[in-house]
Amino acid sequence: MMVAASEILKPTGQKPAALTIDGLSLEFPTYAGAIKALDDVTIEIGASEIVGLVGESGCGKSVTTMAATRLLPEGRYRVTAGSIRLFGRDPFAMDETELQDVRGKLVSTIFQEPMSALNPTIRIGRQLVGVIQRHEAVSEAEAERTARGILKDMLIAEPERIMRAYPFELSGGMRQRVLIAMAFSCNPGLIIADEPTTALDVTVQAVILRLILDRAKRTGTSVVFISHNIAVVSQLCDRLYVMYAGRIVESGPTRAVLEAPQHPYTQALLRCLPERVEPKAELEAIPGTVPNLLDPPPGCFYRPRCPEANDQCFAKPPSMAPAPDHIVACWRRETIQPSIKASEATQ
Amino acid sequence: MTTAPLLNVEDLTVNFPIPGGWFGRATSHVHAVNKVDLTIRPGESLGIVGESGCGKSTLVQAIIGLVERSSGKVVIDGQDFHEARGRRKREIRQQMQIVFQDPQSSLDPRLPVWRLITEPLHVRGGMSKAALRARAAELAASVGLRPEHLDRRPYEFSGGQRQRIAVARAISTDPDLLILDEPTSALDVSVQAQIINLLLKLQRELGLAYLMISHDVSLVRHFCDRVAVMYLGQIVEAGPAVQVLDSPAHPYTRTLLATVPSLKHPLPELAATRVGELPNNRILPTGCYYRDRCSFAAAGCDRLQPLVEFGDRAGTVSMSPPDKAAWPRSVRCHRAQAGDI
Numbered sequence: 001m002m003v004a005a006s007e008i009l010k011p012t013g014q015k016p017a018a019l020t021i022d023g024l025s026l027e028f029p030t031y032a033g034a035i036k037a038l039d040d041v042t043i044e045i046g047a048s049e050i051v052g053l054v055g056e057s058g059c060g061k062s063v064t065t066m067a068a069t070r071l072l073p074e075g076r077y078r079v080t081a082g083s084i085r086l087f088g089r090d091p092f093a094m095d096e097t098e099l100q101d102v103r104g105k106l107v108s109t110i111f112q113e114p115m116s117a118l119n120p121t122i123r124i125g126r127q128l129v130g131v132i133q134r135h136e137a138v139s140e141a142e143a144e145r146t147a148r149g150i151l152k153d154m155l156i157a158e159p160e161r162i163m164r165a166y167p168f169e170l171s172g173g174m175r176q177r178v179l180i181a182m183a184f185s186c187n188p189g190l191i192i193a194d195e196p197t198t199a200l201d202v203t204v205q206a207v208i209l210r211l212i213l214d215r216a217k218r219t220g221t222s223v224v225f226i227s228h229n230i231a232v233v234s235q236l237c238d239r240l241y242v243m244y245a246g247r248i249v250e251s252g253p254t255r256a257v258l259e260a261p262q263h264p265y266t267q268a269l270l271r272c273l274p275e276r277v278e279p280k281a282e283l284e285a286i287p288g289t290v291p292n293l294l295d296p297p298p299g300c301f302y303r304p305r306c307p308e309a310n311d312q313c314f315a316k317p318p319s320m321a322p323a324p325d326h327i328v329a330c331w332r333r334e335t336i337q338p339s340i341k342a343s344e345a346t347q
Numbered sequence: 348m349t350t351a352p353l354l355n356v357e358d359l360t361v362n363f364p365i366p367g368g369w370f371g372r373a374t375s376h377v378h379a380v381n382k383v384d385l386t387i388r389p390g391e392s393l394g395i396v397g398e399s400g401c402g403k404s405t406l407v408q409a410i411i412g413l414v415e416r417s418s419g420k421v422v423i424d425g426q427d428f429h430e431a432r433g434r435r436k437r438e439i440r441q442q443m444q445i446v447f448q449d450p451q452s453s454l455d456p457r458l459p460v461w462r463l464i465t466e467p468l469h470v471r472g473g474m475s476k477a478a479l480r481a482r483a484a485e486l487a488a489s490v491g492l493r494p495e496h497l498d499r500r501p502y503e504f505s506g507g508q509r510q511r512i513a514v515a516r517a518i519s520t521d522p523d524l525l526i527l528d529e530p531t532s533a534l535d536v537s538v539q540a541q542i543i544n545l546l547l548k549l550q551r552e553l554g555l556a557y558l559m560i561s562h563d564v565s566l567v568r569h570f571c572d573r574v575a576v577m578y579l580g581q582i583v584e585a586g587p588a589v590q591v592l593d594s595p596a597h598p599y600t601r602t603l604l605a606t607v608p609s610l611k612h613p614l615p616e617l618a619a620t621r622v623g624e625l626p627n628n629r630i631l632p633t634g635c636y637y638r639d640r641c642s643f644a645a646a647g648c649d650r651l652q653p654l655v656e657f658g659d660r661a662g663t664v665s666m667s668p669p670d671k672a673a674w675p676r677s678v679r680c681h682r683a684q685a686g687d688i
Binding site: 201 | 540544
């Protein structure tokens, strides 16, 4: 019954995976006890794959990728089980110099708030050139040429002017484009996009998503796309993982998961969307709240809110098992009908 | 349709001066809201959608008097809000309340819940502490908070619970109109559903009218009877929410809707999303405000576009200005009116 995620969801390419996280458990010690932020998280991002990580605030999406790039504050967290491989290397075995070589060159992160990710006192051009020269042995002029080219790729009409500007002189959408340019500037194998468009308007968001998608497809870059917005993930990602309270609850090809979700949580999440119901009709909310991760309940973490739960769900946390075309962590998966389908959702 | 409007906004304009000249004198203005007309009838919900910077927040803040209007009228229940003075102005003001986007910053962290909820009544005065507490308990129950919550402070609550507190505070003065400024955009979808259900329930029970600002088109389609689309401080299209959002007429509304993420369609191609940036609102464009970004721009677009009714009832019927915004469907584009698009 137990099937490793990687066996079902073998990435199609022959190249080694960009990121493999195997059974990672991670906690943050506090005076009140340890907050179990991640529990047995297994994720594989293949070469040239675009993968979504979906879930509500506090479910551990960002912690997962920040652990992989070792961006969590050192000494404030404990890895209690599992391993991480970033292009076959263990980030926890690297020293600071190695890490800095890896970040930006092999893997880049695009953060949600572009203003706080850019240095406010340095012109855009200098910041871009600095990143390029940190990782590539090129002359200043060469680096500037690369920077201009990549800004042009981001549909920035006057790269010269933007490079002379300070971050505060640009709009939010423009700043985010600069950050994407910076992330792609050293041709990394993996881009981690952590809610890159949440602070932006839909019109700007569509442009930003297109820019990320087109460039990633063209250069064969893998992308981990973190979002709470299922609609955005459905438009962008080949595959997705649904997270709840620090665990993966369902994963598989985007269409398979969203057309026939098996986990009650994924189903409920889709039913909450106003897109699917008659105007003014009652929306289905998920009763209760997420469990306290200082003292999580026994068994399945979703059990206290789950209409399908029985004694088995109490006894033991469910492990990942196959469902049609994808995998799901639910004891009741055989009795639960995939009650909502994307085809219904389009009514 | 014959009920008297609850809120009537006529020709509302807000300009912010930009100091820069000698002694800080204004050299130019930001034209945030440009001659907006709108009407809300009792018990009705109107949604306002548009990109950031289109003036939707300034518009509602001018309506309730949080920012100074430059010209125009706000009439609520037949009374001119900006002309009223003193006690009468306060009374009119209490018929409109607002729920802000971020319950983290809109609730005083030092006050217990019962004081937060009854703050507007406390300001109005004339109620004893015991009466305020009793009223707080009623209000808390109506938004789904439990009695034991009354003595807690905001930091002890989740985002959804905090937004319930903000709603309870807004309905404490028995207002007729609630202004909702992105009430759920700081919340997760499962919590958003709870708050939206609560607001719909309160509307049924109390006959509240809502004016909701949102960038979430599917939420507006679900929640609102009518919708107005704003661009550069103007309403460019208005009408019944389902009609406008399912078959938009104005080129801007079309672009906006094409870029809304949805489970129903794939990510639009770059060509469809290249709308450029919002033009500078210090110098208003001549003619149609959307002309420079519009792919349908043609001869005649250099004339200023009026908001005109179109569809079945289009024609020469002259209506008095207060009825202007109550028209079933209107659009500010001569090509859409002519059926060219």
